Amino acid sequence: MQLFGTADKVVLVASIVVVAGFLAALAGILERRRHGLGLALAGLAGAAGLTAVVTRAQASPQAALAPIVAAVVTMLLLRMLIRRLDTWVPRASTVDEHSGEQAPLARRSFLNAISGTALAAVVGGTVTAILTRATAVAAGFRSSLALPAPATPPQTVPAGASLPVPGISPLVTPNTDFYRIDTALTVPAIDPPSWKLKVTGMVEREMELDFAELLAKPMTERHITIACVSNNVGGDLIGNALWLGWPVRELLAMAGPKAGADMVLSTSNDGWTASTPLEALTDDRDALLAVGMNGEPLPLEHGFPVRMIVPGLYGFVSATKWLTELKVTRFADDTAYWTPRGWSDHGPIKTQSRIDVPRSGRTVQPGKVQFGGVAWAQHRGIERVELRVNRGAWQSAQLASAISTDTWYQWQIGIDLQPGDYEIQVRATDASGQPQTEDKAPVAPDGATGYHTINVKVA
Ligand SMILES: Nc1nc2c(c(=O)[nH]1)N[C@H]1C(S)=C(S)[C@@H](COP(=O)(O)O)O[C@H]1N2
Ligand SMILES: [Mo]
Secondary structure: OOOOHHHHHHHHHHHHHHHHHHHHHHHHHHHHHOOOHHHHHHHHHHHHHHHHHHOOOOOOHHHHHHHHHHHHHHHHHHHHHHHHHHHHOOOHHHOOOOOHHHHHHHHHHHHHHHHHHHHHHHHHHHHHHHHOOHHHHHHHHHHOOOOOOOOEOOOOOOHHHOOOOOOOOOOOOOHHHOOOOOOOOOOOOOOHHHOEEEEEEOEOOOEEEEHHHHHOOOOEEEEEEEEOOOOOOOOOOEEEEEEEEEEHHHHHHHHOEOOOOOEEEEEEOOOOEEEEEHHHHHOOOOOEEEEEEOOEEOOHHHOOOOEEEOOOEOHHHOOOOOEEEEEEEOOOOOOOOOHHHOOOOOOEOOOEEEEEEOOOOOEEOOEEEEEEEEEEOOOOOEEEEEEEEOOOOOEEOEEOOOOOOOOOEEEEEEEEEOOEEEEEEEEEEEOOOOEOOOOOEOOOOOOOEOOEEEEEEEO
């Protein structure tokens, strides 16, 4: 989340492959030096893997099986391959100058062992695939799921909300283009019949809700723009979707929060947690227990079957995917996943704006240059967007009509530019009249600030 952004999983998996390859080579060399040494290394690696697996929040017996099977298979193969290799090419200490004639046969048996290894890898892979069929099961449930119609339909999207500017971010982000941020290495696979949401903690009545009960509730459908606190100024960790769900406030009203509670700690199936102010879940802003995204069931990677969506708050303090529990509590008593890792316990979204076109570094034609982009200040709304060229006077852009204050706004402006190099900056002002700050702040602990700045060459 901090270092590699959305590439973190690719980097992690690539490093695991490199480290595993290195360890395997090392085990081979050690085992060849001295029988037992390489086996010990394989055993150690297996034990490390087992520890990593069983200390995870959603540890299952099947999960523990993988590192054990892998370690045992590795040790058997290592022993067999080194024995074969020893008969083919005797180790230095036992070299017999006259055993050369044995080589072709020994060589064949070593090659057989290698193909045996390949076969074992295929069998192992198949077994793993069977063990991870849970994903296919969840995907199957998802594709046959019929979402209920909303009792409260979405706000109508005003005709002028989408501006005809080529290259501008679409007003509604398609699911396939929607940014994804989470700590899950493999996407949790939850089949709806086994899903349950618990309401616990400082409540009059603890509650439990299953998926069928949730789908039977009167649903609300709303466009809401969610954003990641790790989004750099000008970054793309933000998206706007049409979410279908049951307002969290209805469930909390049934449970009855006790006096003194000020936070809801939401937990996901994989143990990740978020701290959301109780107020944001009980006021009229339509914080949702979402089951639908842009007219479809939630995609697995966006939280299937149920996630939270809260207008106005960064995802890390509100948008829990694969949701399983809501604990009503106090900020003084409970801490969410990112808080001890250098991030805030509160995360209201900061007013921001972005230039989508032209892209920074582009060369454009002299004359009227078309600029366009998006601005957001969820739950407050945007009043004005302005651009300035080479730090000159601010010029007002045309601001498109809003779907609601909980979504981003498109803007556009044409500016006459003669040949030359230009620095262009954008700033938004929220509906309370507060302009976004020019002061640069990093993403941690509670969101980046500063003006999105691009450079264009006119020629
Ligand atoms: N279970 C779980 N939910 C999570 C997270 C996570 O790591 N695990 N990350 C959060 C963060 S930081 C963000 S910005 C949003 C992103 O939601 P998306 O991946 O659907 O865009 O999910 C939130 N929900
Ligand atoms: Mo995030």
